[in-house]
Amino acid sequence: MPRPLPERAAKVVREVRAFTDEKILPLEKELLAHGFVATVPALDALRAEAKARGLWAPFLPTELGGGGLTLLEYAHVSEALGRSPVAHYVLNCQAPDVGNMELLHLYGSDAQKKEFLEPLARGETRSSFGMTEPEHAGSNPVWLSTAAKTDGEDYILAGHKWFTTGFEGSSFCIVMAVTDPDAPMHARASQIIVPRGAKGMRMVRNLPVMGEAGGGWASHAEITLEGVRVPQANRLGPEGAGFLLAQERLGPGRIHHAMRWIGICERAFDLMCRYAVSRELAPGKPLGTRDTVQAWIAESRAEIDASRLLVLDAAEQMDREGAAAARDAISVVKFYVAGTLQRVLDRALQVHGGLGMLDDTPLAWWYRHERAARIYDGPDEVHKGSLARRILRGYGMKRKE
Numbered sequence: 001m002p003r004p005l006p007e008r009a010a011k012v013v014r015e016v017r018a019f020t021d022e023k024i025l026p027l028e029k030e031l032l033a034h035g036f037v038a039t040v041p042a043l044d045a046l047r048a049e050a051k052a053r054g055l056w057a058p059f060l061p062t063e064l065g066g067g068g069l070t071l072l073e074y075a076h077v078s079e080a081l082g083r084s085p086v087a088h089y090v091l092n093c094q095a096p097d098v099g100n101m102e103l104l105h106l107y108g109s110d111a112q113k114k115e116f117l118e119p120l121a122r123g124e125t126r127s128s129f130g131m132t133e134p135e136h137a138g139s140n141p142v143w144l145s146t147a148a149k150t151d152g153e154d155y156i157l158a159g160h161k162w163f164t165t166g167f168e169g170s171s172f173c174i175v176m177a178v179t180d181p182d183a184p185m186h187a188r189a190s191q192i193i194v195p196r197g198a199k200g201m202r203m204v205r206n207l208p209v210m211g212e213a214g215g216g217w218a219s220h221a222e223i224t225l226e227g228v229r230v231p232q233a234n235r236l237g238p239e240g241a242g243f244l245l246a247q248e249r250l251g252p253g254r255i256h257h258a259m260r261w262i263g264i265c266e267r268a269f270d271l272m273c274r275y276a277v278s279r280e281l282a283p284g285k286p287l288g289t290r291d292t293v294q295a296w297i298a299e300s301r302a303e304i305d306a307s308r309l310l311v312l313d314a315a316e317q318m319d320r321e322g323a324a325a326a327r328d329a330i331s332v333v334k335f336y337v338a339g340t341l342q343r344v345l346d347r348a349l350q351v352h353g354g355l356g357m358l359d360d361t362p363l364a365w366w367y368r369h370e371r372a373a374r375i376y377d378g379p380d381e382v383h384k385g386s387l388a389r390r391i392l393r394g395y396g397m398k399r400k401e
């Protein structure tokens with residue numbers, strides 16, 4: 001069982017929950033009716049208030065203006081925020097910025113920290129992460145065409161990326177590019193910071209995800225890079241360390257996402273139960289009197305509780321032993337909790353009937369935006385395969401060449 005939180009962290013979680021309930025959830029109507037971009041002015045006002053209340057970026061070290069929480073402590077915060085589609089944004093904890101801040105904090109040079117990390121940590125800028133390419137299976141991240149060739153003190157980048165979350169309006173993109181095509185597979189690529197105004201980097205479009213192209217942070221862009229010149233000093237970490245850094249970034253990121261999904265599940269569960277007792281099939285016969293609805297409620301409760309325990313256990317293991325040691329636990333969490341999210345959301349939507357299909361509740365928003373949970377940061381099948389192979393190696397199965 002995960003240990004109880006120390007009082008300092010427990011207090012942060014209580015305050016974040018109260019702030020989300022009182023200030024952020026009331027903005028949901030506007031968000032659902034008019035979209036993210038129209039809601040940004042109101043959200044930015046709340047960002048200032050979150051800072052003033054000392055709730056800003058709880059995962060970041062205190063010297064960067066954050067709350068300095070451990071991963072396990074922050075996991076609880078992420079659940080509290082997850083009950084709103086935009087609460088992570090309000091506290092500057094949104095992906096992909098959170099992962100980029102962690103990368104820059106761990107691997108950035110002093111100059112990179114000053115130019116890119118500090119404004120991001122203060123919430124003055126946003127960033128994106130460009131790894132996946134339309135031409136290659138993202139599930140095999142070592143297969144990339146985007147190349148960065150050295151030219152004097154610079155790199156010249158050429159390539160094509162898509163699903164670059166939050167690219168529109170961001171100040172820089174961390175681009176994964178092949179810097180040495182002759183190196184061993186996992187040492188071919190590097191992560192390079194490309195400032196948004198760089199000549200030759202072009203946004204082709206925001207991808208219409210389930211019919212919604214969105215905007216700003218809530219969008220996923222297709223981009224091209226043609227002869228983009230950046231100084232080699234913009235490379236994060238040593239040359240060829242791109243995949244190593246990507247793994248570093250994804251470990252905690254998967255815990256953050258999984259606890260956010262549990263927040264979504266709790267909200268969907270709450271909406272499902274409220275509707276089950278208020279919607280009558282006939283006078284005096286609410287939906288909740290039906291066996292099927294009761295089974296969905298019971299199954300959802302069990303799956304959410306089991307998922308939370310798995311995530312907290314993985315987070316505690318990561319805090320204690322690091323990401324490599326917690327690899328199996330992280331794989332389990334990634335596919336298991338994404339499955340819980342999909343099932344709970346689907347049941348909640350079904351209980352709402354036609355209403356569930358409308359943006360009058362947040363269920364349809366989440367249904368559109370979170371189906372991808374089983375795909376991004378490694379599809380289910382990849383995590384199940386790698387977990388099973390590691391287990392089977394313990395039974396003597398040979399490692400693949």
Ligand SMILES: Cc1cc2nc3c(=O)[nH]c(=O)nc-3n(C[C@H](O)[C@H](O)[C@H](O)COP(=O)(O)OP(=O)(O)OC[C@H]3O[C@@H](n4cnc5c(N)ncnc54)[C@H](O)[C@@H]3O)c2cc1C
Nearest residue numbers: 129130131132137138139163164165372375376377379381
């Ligand atoms: C909403 C959203 C946001 C995203 N944000 C970003 C971002 O900010 N930056 C970024 O770089 N990328 C981002 N991505 C891309 C994401 O990381 C990729 O979609 C993911 O890695 C899968 O790659 P792919 O889409 O090319 O699918 P493919 O690799 O082509 O796989 C297709 C399907 O094949 C199956 N499959 C794959 N591998 C195996 C296997 N080994 N065994 C069995 N079956 C398998 C799976 O079912 C998988 O869904 C985002 C994606 C989405 C949907």
